[in-house]
Amino acid sequence: MFNPNRLQFAIDRRAVSKAELAEKLNVTPRTLTNYLNGNTEPNLVDLSRVLSLPIDFFKGSDLPIIDEHSVSFRSRSRMTKKVKAEALTYGITGFMLNDWFEEEFELVQSELPDLSHLSPEEAANTLRYDWGLGDKPIGSLIALLESKGIRIFSIFVKSEYIDAFSVWYDDQPFIFLNNQKTMERSRFDACHELGHLVRDIYSMKMSESFGKSLEQDLDSKAVERGADEFASAFLMPEVALMEYRHVNPTLNNLIELKKVFGVSLVALAYRMHKLGLISEWIYTRVLCPAIAKYNYRKSEPHPMDRETSQVLNTITSELNSEGMSLDDIAKKINLRKADITPLLFQLADSTKPFHLFQVLK
Amino acid sequence: MFSLQPSFDATSDKFIDETSEVVSALAAIHPSLTTQLVYEVILAANEKTQHVGTSFPTNALLAMWQFHISGFLREKLCSFGWTKVDGKGGVAYVISPCKEHAIRVFAGNKYVGLRDGSVSNKSIKGSTLKDDIYPLLNSDKGTTIWTLLHYRFGELMRLELSQPKSFAKGRIDDWSTRIKLPDIKFNIPTTPRMKDKVEVGVVPIKRKKKA
Numbered sequence: 001m002f003n004p005n006r007l008q009f010a011i012d013r014r015a016v017s018k019a020e021l022a023e024k025l026n027v028t029p030r031t032l033t034n035y036l037n038g039n040t041e042p043n044l045v046d047l048s049r050v051l052s053l054p055i056d057f058f059k060g061s062d063l064p065i066i067d068e069h070s071v072s073f074r075s076r077s078r079m080t081k082k083v084k085a086e087a088l089t090y091g092i093t094g095f096m097l098n099d100w101f102e103e104e105f106e107l108v109q110s111e112l113p114d115l116s117h118l119s120p121e122e123a124a125n126t127l128r129y130d131w132g133l134g135d136k137p138i139g140s141l142i143a144l145l146e147s148k149g150i151r152i153f154s155i156f157v158k159s160e161y162i163d164a165f166s167v168w169y170d171d172q173p174f175i176f177l178n179n180q181k182t183m184e185r186s187r188f189d190a191c192h193e194l195g196h197l198v199r200d201i202y203s204m205k206m207s208e209s210f211g212k213s214l215e216q217d218l219d220s221k222a223v224e225r226g227a228d229e230f231a232s233a234f235l236m237p238e239v240a241l242m243e244y245r246h247v248n249p250t251l252n253n254l255i256e257l258k259k260v261f262g263v264s265l266v267a268l269a270y271r272m273h274k275l276g277l278i279s280e281w282i283y284t285r286v287l288c289p290a291i292a293k294y295n296y297r298k299s300e301p302h303p304m305d306r307e308t309s310q311v312l313n314t315i316t317s318e319l320n321s322e323g324m325s326l327d328d329i330a331k332k333i334n335l336r337k338a339d340i341t342p343l344l345f346q347l348a349d350s351t352k353p354f355h356l357f358q359v360l361k
Numbered sequence: 362m363f364s365l366q367p368s369f370d371a372t373s374d375k376f377i378d379e380t381s382e383v384v385s386a387l388a389a390i391h392p393s394l395t396t397q398l399v400y401e402v403i404l405a406a407n408e409k410t411q412h413v414g415t416s417f418p419t420n421a422l423l424a425m426w427q428f429h430i431s432g433f434l435r436e437k438l439c440s441f442g443w444t445k446v447d448g449k450g451g452v453a454y455v456i457s458p459c460k461e462h463a464i465r466v467f468a469g470n471k472y473v474g475l476r477d478g479s480v481s482n483k484s485i486k487g488s489t490l491k492d493d494i495y496p497l498l499n500s501d502k503g504t505t506i507w508t509l510l511h512y513r514f515g516e517l518m519r520l521e522l523s524q525p526k527s528f529a530k531g532r533i534d535d536w537s538t539r540i541k542l543p544d545i546k547f548n549i550p551t552t553p554r555m556k557d558k559v560e561v562g563v564v565p566i567k568r569k570k571k572a
Contacts, residue, residue: 103569104568104569105566105567105568105569106566106567106568106569107566108564108565108566133559134559136557136558136559137557137558137559138558138559139558139559139560139561140560140561143560143561143564144559144561146561146564147561147564248404248407248545248546248547249404250404250407250408250411250547251408251411252411252547253547253548260558279397279401281401281437282401282404282405285405285436286404286405286408287408290408310563310564311564311566314564314566315566318566318568
């Protein structure tokens with residue numbers, strides 16, 4: 001039985017316009033609208049071919065729905081509707097994958113505290129205390145978040161306006177990180193989203209329930225600023241940075257120091273400036289022009305190694321050892337390998353060489 | 362028998378290096394003049410000279426330092442009411458609001474910031490400096506010349522703000538007052554803390570048993 005809900009997902013996932021799709025299917029836009037309204041049934045073979053999805057995909061039950069307003073997007077105002085919809089399809093695919101993984105594996109369940117009553121700085125310090133991190137710099141951040149039950153997936157959206165987004169699904173927090181950014185920036189984005197998950201937990205969940213927009217209830221810029229402050233304080237605790245108060249804030253020294261905290265040069269300079277470790281004059285007159293001159297706002301000097309998901313790595317390795325390839329995993333949720341690999345931090349499929357070896361043998 | 366004696370010419374009348382005295386001596390010139398201000402000027406100049414590229418002639422680096430320290434010192438002090446005055450031959454002075462003090466930047470020799478030794482300007486200067494020190498600014502206009510001397514070796518820079526007294530053979534050879542400014546270390550101190558990070562071990566994942 002054809003499910004129109006899944007056709008809409010496929011359109012968003014492939015980021016095609018309805019007019020384009022209608023042309024490729026050789027039907028009128030009106031006919032396509034009828035498919036989407038469930039008034040008529042399409043030719044599933046054609047749909048499968050044009051949208052590169054298995055026929056069975058279009059027959060499944062309703063997919064999870066993500067209310068756009070329950071999602072914390074960065075740079076929401078500058079995003080096009082199409083990009084937003086594409087990003088949400090990653091979210092839905094992530095939920096589908098996670099549901100299947102949870103059927104097969106026992107994963108850590110999340111118990112994120114509600115810190116909505118605290119300021120960003122206080123919330124960051126409280127969470128660090130709760131998690132027993134003290135004021136030390138954080139090594140592998142993705143592993144840390146996963147160990148607290150947060151599901152982390154990557155996304156592959158070619159838009160500078162999507163850094164990351166987070167959402168609650170079945171009381172489980174999810175963070176989706178755009179894999180196109182530098183690792184330092186991704187770490188900051190992950191902590192920014194963590195800030196939303198612990199500080200805006202109520203607003204995110206309520207707007208999901210009542211369909212209200214976050215922006216209607218709150219000043220979205222203030223919310224985003226709060227999440228940035230949280231991320232900054234979480235990655236660079238004041239006490240830890242104070243240890244380096246005698247270090248001259250030269251660009252070279254900051255480049256060394258950013259490696260300690262695993263943050264971008266820009267984020268470190270800003271945080272040190274806010275904490276009074278760098279004077280206004282040095283920050284605005286010396287560091288900012290130097291950072292701009294070397295294009296360090298977009299690129300990163302001495303970039304750190306990219307972190308990947310420990311959980312997803314373990315799961316795929318385990319399944320691979322059982323002879324299950326990424327293709328097989330994708331088939332379990334009626335998708336294709338290309339649809340799930342961007343979510344898995346582009347993890348390599350190790351089953352192929354094994355099978356090839358077996359054949360050769 | 363003989364004993365080793367420092368080969369210095371202690372010609373300066375007054376060498377100030379006690380922190381509180383340094384602060385007072387600077388404030389006596391003008392309240393805006395602080396060790397923090399000089400520190401920021403040096404950091405800013407350091408930043409400008411750090412990334413000059415491999416093709417930059419190394420013998421021009423000192424001139425570059427000179428240029429940037431002068432520039433940033435003037436920029437900072439002018440925000441407190443000081444004025445830029447270009448002397449003869451484009452010499453960059455910055456004059457205090459009361460017109461009683463003028464500061465000029467010099468690269469100094471290896472004795473900069475040290476009580477002992479014959480501190481002087483590194484490169485030989487011409488008659489312009491002589492004119493400035495003696496009649497032109499000193500007496501006629503009642504303006505005292507101060508020189509901000511800097512000397513860098515490796516990652517350390519020593520500084521002093523000194524008042525010249527006499528000039529001979531292209532160099533200032535005597536000083537009325539020498540105010541030693543705090544040394545600046547450009548390198549980052551490495552502490553064990555830098556390597557001490559929170560690491561999560563293995564995130565527990567268990568395969569469910571199939572029925």
